[in-house]
Amino acid sequence: xxxxxxxxxxxxxxxxxxxxxxxxxxxxxxxxxxxxxxxxxxxxxxxxxxxxxxxxxxxxxxxxxxxxxxxxxxxxxxxxxxxxxxxxxxxxxxxxxxxxxxxxxxxxxxxxxxxxxxxxxxxxxxxxxxxxxxxxxxxxxxxxxxxxxxxxxxxxxxxxxxxxxxxxxxxxxxxxxxxxxxxxxxxxxxxxxxxxxxxxxxxxxxxxxxxxxxxxxxxxxxxxxxxxxxxxxxxxxxxxxxxxxxxxxxxxxxxxxxxxxxxxxxxxxxxxxxxxxxxxxxxxxxxxxxxxxxxxxxxxxxxxxxxx
Amino acid sequence: xxxxxxxxxxxxxxxxxxxxxxxxxxxxxxxxxxxxxxxxxxxxxxxxxxxxxxxxxxxxxxxxxxxxxxxxxxxxxxxxxxxxxxxxxxxxxxxxxxxxxxxxxxxxxxxxxxxxxxxxxxxxxxxxxxxxxxxxxxxxxxxxxxxxxxxxxxxxxxxxxxxxxxxxxxxxxxxxxxxxxxxxxxxxxxxxxxxxxxxxxxxxxxxxxxxxxxxxxxxxxxxxxxxxxxxxxxxxxxxxxxxxxxxxxxxxx
Numbered sequence: 001x002x003x004x005x006x007x008x009x010x011x012x013x014x015x016x017x018x019x020x021x022x023x024x025x026x027x028x029x030x031x032x033x034x035x036x037x038x039x040x041x042x043x044x045x046x047x048x049x050x051x052x053x054x055x056x057x058x059x060x061x062x063x064x065x066x067x068x069x070x071x072x073x074x075x076x077x078x079x080x081x082x083x084x085x086x087x088x089x090x091x092x093x094x095x096x097x098x099x100x101x102x103x104x105x106x107x108x109x110x111x112x113x114x115x116x117x118x119x120x121x122x123x124x125x126x127x128x129x130x131x132x133x134x135x136x137x138x139x140x141x142x143x144x145x146x147x148x149x150x151x152x153x154x155x156x157x158x159x160x161x162x163x164x165x166x167x168x169x170x171x172x173x174x175x176x177x178x179x180x181x182x183x184x185x186x187x188x189x190x191x192x193x194x195x196x197x198x199x200x201x202x203x204x205x206x207x208x209x210x211x212x213x214x215x216x217x218x219x220x221x222x223x224x225x226x227x228x229x230x231x232x233x234x235x236x237x238x239x240x241x242x243x244x245x246x247x248x249x250x251x252x253x254x255x256x257x258x259x260x261x262x263x264x265x266x267x268x269x270x271x272x273x274x275x276x277x278x279x280x281x282x283x284x285x286x287x288x289x290x291x292x293x294x295x296x297x298x299x300x301x302x303x304x305x306x307x308x
Numbered sequence: 309x310x311x312x313x314x315x316x317x318x319x320x321x322x323x324x325x326x327x328x329x330x331x332x333x334x335x336x337x338x339x340x341x342x343x344x345x346x347x348x349x350x351x352x353x354x355x356x357x358x359x360x361x362x363x364x365x366x367x368x369x370x371x372x373x374x375x376x377x378x379x380x381x382x383x384x385x386x387x388x389x390x391x392x393x394x395x396x397x398x399x400x401x402x403x404x405x406x407x408x409x410x411x412x413x414x415x416x417x418x419x420x421x422x423x424x425x426x427x428x429x430x431x432x433x434x435x436x437x438x439x440x441x442x443x444x445x446x447x448x449x450x451x452x453x454x455x456x457x458x459x460x461x462x463x464x465x466x467x468x469x470x471x472x473x474x475x476x477x478x479x480x481x482x483x484x485x486x487x488x489x490x491x492x493x494x495x496x497x498x499x500x501x502x503x504x505x506x507x508x509x510x511x512x513x514x515x516x517x518x519x520x521x522x523x524x525x526x527x528x529x530x531x532x533x534x535x536x537x538x539x540x541x542x543x544x545x546x547x548x549x550x551x552x553x554x555x556x557x558x559x560x561x
Contacts, residue, residue: 052402056560074310074404082402088395097323104316105403147399 003027004079004155004186005051010060012046012210020046022210023060028155028188033181035197035218036190037300038207044190045085047207048157052082064155078106081153085160085190087140091133095124095143098132099150106151118149122176138169145176156180158189162196174200194300198222208304228265230272232279233258233288242282248275259284265293313405317413318420321387325421332421333428336375340429343371344436347493358495359526364437369520370492371433376426376451377458377487377512381479384418384462389469392559401560407553411463418459419452426451440523446531447522453538454515458483460545467558486512491520496528511537 005028012021020043028034038044049055051062053073062069067076089098099115119125122142127135132143141161148156158177162170177187177200191197197204198218205215237256248271250261259279263270279286325332344364352363359366391397400410433439441447462479469475490512496504507513508529518534521527527534552559 054398054401054560056556074406077402077404080402082398084395084398086395088398090390090394090396092324092327097320101316101320102399104319105313105399105405107310107312107404109312 002030004030004065005188006061006063007047007051008061010047010050010062011058012043012050012055013058020210021050024207024210024212026205026212026215028186029203030154030186031181031184032202033177033187033189033200035201035204036188036207037192037194037197037204038190039192039304042207043210044207045159046210048082048159048188048190052080052157053077078151079154081148081151081156083141083144083148083156083158083161085163087137087144089132089140089143091131093132094129095119095132095135095146096128098143099146102147103150108151114152115150118146121149121179122146123172138165141165141169141173145173149180153185155186155188158187160190160192162191162193170196206300206304227262227293229292230261230263231258231290231292232261232286233290235285235287238284242278242284245275245278245282248278250275310405310409313403314409314413314416317400317410318417321414321417322420324387325383325417325424332425336379336425336428337432339375340371340432341436343367344433348436358498359524361524361526362437365439366495366520366524367493368430368433368437368439369523370487370516372426372429372451373454373512373516373519374487374492375429376422376454377483377515378479379425380418380422380455380458381462381465381483383421384415384459385466385469385475385479386462387414387418388463388466389475392466393472397559407550410553411460411549415456415459415463418462419455422455422459423451426455442525443522447519450515450519450522450534450538453542454519457538457542457545460542460549464545464548464552467552470558483512486510487516490516491528492516495526511541514538 005026007024007026010021010024011019013019024043024047026047036044036047046055050057051064051069053069053076057070064076065079067073067079069076093101096115096119099119100110103111103115116125119128122145124139124142124146127139132140135143145158145161161177162173165173174196177189180187189196189201201218203215203217204221206213231253234257238252239256241250241252241259245259248261250259252258253260261272261275263272347367348364352367355363357363357366388397391400430439465475465478469477489507490510491507496507496513496517499507514529514534514537517528518531518538521531521534551557
């Protein structure tokens with residue numbers, strides 16, 4: 001798959017001297033949903049803002065659809081829709097007018113049918129003539145998305161789309177992103193919520209202190225997450241794992257007081273029953289059993305801690 | 309050139325204006341009427357004429373300039389400051405538009421509003437006094453250039469301002485005094501010699517003088533000098549805006 005957004009050696013140092021991005025490299029594939037995970041101040045918004053042209057890069061290049069975002073900004077920005085983190089809207093404007101404005105601003109010809117389609121998709125059609133100040137926070141968020149979709153972008157950036165949004169609306173939002181994927185739109189979203197990344201992303205990138213620590217397919221990460229460990233405490237420490245048990249990939253703990261077995265909890269056969277039978281056959285007595293699963297949150301927290 | 313974007317910005321700004329049309333329309337009518345009551349009837353009745361023009365008519369060009377300059381400045385500064393303040397500027401900055409298109413959209417709308425108000429004042433004035441316009445084309449040119457240049461100035465102020473106080477500061481502390489002291493309500497020749505010299509350093513004098521010349525054929529300074537002054541002022545504003553966008557000053561980080 002070709003990269004629709006390509007970030008190369010991107011640095012951004014603000015005037016205050018704060019290094020928001022350090023040599024960031026990231027390729028975003030066409031049609032994928034990429035979740036950008038990171039704690040506050042990690043550089044998520046700076047990265048998005050630089051791609052979208054709001055922040056000027058200190059060095060490095062960004063291309064969107066092959067167009068440099070600085071030198072060839074028109075062609076690059078035409079492809080991009082941006083939904084900012086803050087609910088920035090003019091209070092006295094009506095929903096439909098502000099969405100029409102966005103379409104015109106991006107140089108697209110008038111197309112009321114498209115505007116209607118977008119508003120209906122986001123359940124805003126009934127509110128089209130309402131003043132924005134009359135809307136709830138979740139509705140305002142939808143208006144921002146409608147504005148970003150009004151000019152038919154190929155790449156959509158969602159900066160914390162579900163921050164402060166109730167569960168039901170969050171699900172709706174995920175549905176919208178899913179529908180967009182079906183129509184071939186590439187989506188990049190930043191989030192604090194790991195479940196969100198799990199629920200909709202194809203790939204997950206973890207950013208911390210301006211560095212991209214990890215970019216991985218979600219299913220590969222999930223596979224790592226799907227691995228569970230069982231720890232069997234023995235009443236008497238052993239020096240060696242008996243042959244029949246070692247065959248199953250069981251390892252001895254360092255002091256020999258326990259056995260550790262890794263398995264895929266989602267597999268049809270985990271091999272646990274057979275292992276327990278073998279333990280009995282070998283005459284090993286156990287005192288305790290515990291299982292452990294590393295989830296995305298743990299991977300994330302671990303990464304963040306290691307690099308803190 | 310992204311003409312659709314220019315049109316979108318212009319239209320959006322104009323709807324803001326039309327939303328408050330009554331306000332936009334009534335306030336200049338009332339203030340003009342007040343000026344005529346105070347300066348025209350109360351004071352003007354004791355002044356026969358200034359340079360052969362009845363005092364009531366004499367102040368019309370100055371009145372129009374006063375409103376046009378302040379309205380163009382405040383409309384343009386608010387037009388760009390407001391999106392900065394509420395944050396909606398992100399959209400303009402991430403849109404496929406260059407500085408020229410952004411400026412044309414915002415400044416064009418602000419200048420249009422000022423032009424509208426100037427026209428309203430002219431028509432209101434016509435209810436009070438007889439107005440003759442000797443050089444209508446020059447009058448239109450001066451009016452358009454004033455709307456444009458002060459809208460450009462307001463645009464710069466709106467980008468510069470970090471808060472609402474700063475937004476009001478320059479119009480209040482600089483533009484209003486300069487307009488009042490620039491011969492809006494009197495001819496410079498009526499001043500003592502020292503003040504005549506000082507007044508000639510006031511750029512607004514040249515604009516009001518030229519504008520008044522287009523009405524009555526009388527001027528405090530040669531009309532070409534007036535035209536030169538406003539052209540120079542417009543040019544300076546354009547260069548300033550170009551520099552602002554090139555460097556991203558107070559707009560792009």
